[in-house]
Amino acid sequence: MTTPVLDIIGVSKRFGDNLANDGISMSLGKGEIVALLGENGAGKTTLMSILFGHYVPDDGQIRIDGEELPPGKPRAAIGAGVGMVHQHFSLASNLTVLENVMTGTEQLWKLRSATEEARKKLVGIAERFGLKVDPDARLGDLSVGEQQRVEILKALYNDARILILDEPTAVLTNIEAERMFATLKDMARQGLSLIFISHKLDEVMAAAHRIVVLRGGKVVAERKASETNKAELAELMVGRRVTRPVREPSTPGAVVLELRDLGVRIGGVERLKNVGFVLREGEVLGIIGVSGNGQAPLARVLSGTLARTSGELLLYGEAVGNLSVGDVVDAGIGRIPEDRNGEGAIGEMSIWENAVLERLPAYSRNGLVDRKAGMAFAKSIIDAFDVRGGTPASGTRLLSGGNMQKLILGRNLSHRPRILIAAQPARGLDEGAVAAVHARILEARKAGTAVLLISEDLDEVISLADRIQAIVGGRLSPPVNAEEADARLLGLMMSGDWSHIAEAAHAP
């Protein structure tokens, strides 16, 4: 048994009604890699934020080498040798790698910065751990994988002995991820201790020595990687899963939406190229892919908030020009945006206002908003879609993520849309809310709505979609039928290898 360098003892943290961490205890040995496994909302990130001093725990303590860490002080955590690699990098893209790494390490009043020593140290660290990057490259010019390396280097530069990685593979391709895990293992061999947060079973099994499973803010199990398997971990992670609704077979109807050779350029960068798909009544078409591969522009083009630069868009069989939001809403297209707080709702406005905002022409007369009708509409959504925690007149900000999503779903589905564009509809929701959202989407499908489901959650896509296409670097793969898709094929599709698709689609 290695000596623990880190002890987390009975940590609890409450946000309003939500107990994010409930008496969590765990330890980390020297040279050990521990995976913190759990679903979205299980409390992983909260726990790590407490460890790093971003949050003050309501209860419990953190010990490093047996000494208690003062709560709520990131500086103390850094000083004690804790380094954090965030999911969203905290780097400045206009600075060089070296400058990024040095930021925050120097005294403000020193006139000259010790660039040369810093460079020497950085190169030394990079060589020792095999994290090759050019110290003088501008960060913005680097790939995401390289940027992550810089983020890790930055932590190591601050003499981190305990490294925390928050969903490190979320933004990486498979090959980059493999390379990163090899590096992490090498770092552990050299005496660093690592915790990485993940909800992916494969990488947890492949990289970790020990796995701590979190569910509903509690540690539900701790296993050695050598003594467990994926099936057991999956069960531990989800627990008694709320039964997700099952997709019934259906016969798709007429084509309602078709894209041909669609392209989008933003600021000279090609974000979508030669994108094509057909979407029929009563079917769900799933678009999978690692985030940042063009999902956002695709959803925005179809939602009426982004103009395409080339290609054709056929709506109900007719070629149409660029659509405004009003056109899209009038055409009976429901929209669930990826960012429900930023785009889907205006938190400071009331629930009824959010319910009618995108349909103001229908809820107004002579320029005056029909408040009564709006309130009634909001009430009907709240009742029919089981939105909890608000009344039509109360603030939308007070709703939880799941209830806000039900509100957004409700305002779209209440009008029986012919097409539904759903971008990451269940992201960040708890199991109960996920089941509710999925049930509504399938209900709409049954009623004949054509659903375009853009999601990074493979399970979600497999359980909802009839056909699946992958988006990679702004291009769409050919479709595969959901019945023929397995995790391996989908993985290949997401990595850009589409050679197997034809074969799979035509397999007997």
Next chain:
Amino acid sequence: MRLERREHRPLLLLIGAPVAAIVAALVLSGILIAIAGAPVFEAYRRILIGAFGSRLSATETLTRATPLILTGLAAAVAFRARLWNIGAEGQFYLGAIAVAAFGSKLLADLPGPILIPLLLIIGATAGMMLILLPLWLRLRFSVDEVVTSLLMNFIAVLFVSMLIDGVLKDPLAFGWPQSQPVADHATLPKLIARSRLHIGLAIAIVLAVVVYLIQSRTVFGMQSRAAGLNPQGAFFAGVPLGRTLVKVACLSGGLAGLAGAIEVMGVKGYVTTDLSPGFGYAGIVVAMLANLNPIGVVFAALFTAIMFVGADGMSRSLGIPTYIADVTVALSLLTMLVALFFTQYRIRR
């Protein structure tokens, strides 16, 4: 100690916070009055007497509040939609000079009942024109309108200065740079005889109610609020951001221009470069004091006018500089911001 967002805002807190803020500001400026060597309560009594002690002073206070209500509304409607119109001062002057230009000769032959509304519209339109350039720069090139609308103030005031020393100069003003006066029948009717108080006050209060109704009841009001609170979300919901901002800007600039027009037609009769003791800038303070609420603007403008008019009386009788009024208004703005903050957050240990 940590700050937490309040989930619910009790009504008592929403009403109590502004009152507490004013009291705190008065206590703080009371300390300054004490340091200046005057009896604090006596000083405040003098302020009240100075502002309301006689028929003359009361009407004077209300006369002073009138342009403040309008410029306060101008700032409030713009800020609600996150359009940072800092140019109300320039818009005020442009509205004023437009009225002087058209009301002195060009249209002076029209009868009063037609001329007066027409001139008010001309003044408002002039104010609108001035904000359209900063707005266009923002929409087209993302230039920050805080800077451009502020700088337009200087251009506007210098432009007015040029006109009143040039084509619009009053030949009977003994060489002073002063515009020709508006025709007698273009002056606003008095609200109270033998005072300076004119129907501009009624117009301003009615407009405050109208702005309130626009913001709370109309599609435009809802869209502009959405655009201000969350532009991205508003855009997703189909709010035409550009068009909404243009309308907001016209409303804001129009109100500021109207303030200038009314000040000329109701009080001064002609334009000089000291027509406004900073009504445009004070409007920003008034709007913030009112937490951008149009009805609140009326009371905030009244408070500010009381302080300014009353401080003159206090200063005369107690020998304290009138600057104390500026200090009190500024302090009340600060305390109000703190109070509003605590209506949204609470401190938890």
